Amino acid sequence: MNTKRTPLVLCAAFALLISASVMPRPAEATNTGEIVASAASWDCLDYQIKGVCVWLTCTPFGCYTQTSVKVKHDMPDLVVSVYQRTGDNPWSVISPLAPPNVTAQYGGNGRERRYGRDHQQVRFKNADAVGHPAAAGFDLLSSVGYTCDAGATPMQPYYLSVFDSLAWRQGVPESAYPEALIPGQREVGVLGNIWGHVYPRSGFVSQANDYKAAAVIAQRVADFVTRTGQPHVYTPLDPKKREGYWPPDPVKEGDESSGKWQRLQPNMSDSCTVFPDRGVLASFADVTADDGDYVWALWRPYQCCKRRGEVLIFSS
Template sequence: MSHRRTPILLFAALTLLVSASIVPRSARAIDTGTIVASAASWNCLDYKVTGVCVWLTCTPFGCYTQTSVKVRHYMPDLVVSVYQQTGDNPWSVISPLAPSNATAQAGGNQTEGRAGRDHRNVRFKNADAVGHPAAAGFDLLSSVGYTCDSAATPMQPYFLSVFDSLAWRGGVPESGYPEALTPGMREVGSTGDIWGNVYPRSGFINQANDYKAAAVIAQRVADFVTREGQPHVYTPLNASPRAGYWPPDPITEGDASTGKWQRLQPDRTQSCSAFPDRGITASFSDVLADDGDYVWALWRPYECCQRRGQELIFAS
């Protein structure tokens, strides 16, 4: 089979895989079928043939080599929901997994100002990170050697903020970290357009724009979920390198080579980018959610080649 045709056939297979999963949804909630369908994005996949792997196999009768194609592409690892009211995740099937409890209730913003001049600056958001349901389809396609295995387990909760109240609502202990106390350190955005600071990685943020606030919250969740040993209640999402398999590094803000975001709600897109997003109007009117609820898919880059022998002796 021609390697040039491989990406086209892969994308066709993904499209067929997800097309059967599309089901109607309410105006407010997002369902699993819609999320699976969103994974048929050529822009987000960014599939490339990057080289070749040479494998060595030895038997009592001698040794021989075989080759396999080395590919690099992004995969949808996580669905990150950032939402207003505790217990009301906009992904309807996940909402029952993150109910209000004695340490996590309510939500919303703090209004400041006086008569007719009120503005909202201090915002609080709940956030959940769950394994992307389309990861199962990528794992299925990996059996033929043209996609990589995802580190994510489909539908597995990696973080539910209602069970992380001390860190998520209290900012303990990260409010005292140098990253939280040093201006200009670990920020989302660029000079003249700073969206917010990554630390402390909690649900509170000082940001007048609701979309920017939610995006920074999503970035915070991805930051610790893709790392081990962080002071949060979560399950780390990572994988160890092995012969012919190179999983991604932890995500870093502003660096699309570690991960990029696809907006699923509101105004679902078929493209991916690091925050700050591309193509958003200056007023943000096209992406602001009336209910304060947002959903993104986090895509991360993987590189791999199909095992064709006992030992990997060369990879270009």
């Protein structure tokens, strides 16, 4: 069983998200109200009823079963900001959490000379990953059984690049990894349209197009934040599987089943996709930020069913 029909309670909840207060903002800045409202995206949600779960409960008087609906939907886990000036995250409420320090003070682009022309090529950007504030709404609805528990904690910083200078600015130790040294390994893009390499997962990327460079860096952050034991200073986003709850695998570039991106700045999008973006393959004029600052929401797929007994004996 697989349907896109959405329960009324889910519609009501997302209507509340749409009506969230959105205060006027300065140019090229993002606020929490807008980020919460952006989660009311049916394309990104991709809500489906997948089947049923059968639960068994035993008492001194005998055993009985109960059923619950199994659902699948994507959920906004992280807000990933990729930005030019150290200490100036475009999500203003997060900016004070990542100030410049003695090991992380500057940002910007380098230039190289090719064929007598000057090109902006080597780019450096800061990056932060924070729990999506709309995750709180999914937690609220999960008690009814129509959505899954949020995998991320709303507003929790999972990664702030200013505190990871050795890996983020020096590329230590990942510059020596095989994935960083062997051409064709772990690339963001498709044949004929490669935007950059996942490794080393640092703030430097060789890419003439600023939007593509920022997208590669966002992909790098999601790659290690959704894994444990990586050589970075971060808090892993690693929700654990349990009976009736199936969280996603770690993010993998180009794989929609592990995560999709919703652009929040510049020019907020109401849809989700993997990089390279389908909607901007031909032209980048509308998505390239003049100030070099970008914000995306990372959506990942979850499956779950409401617990209705002691032991899950079957799910479809």
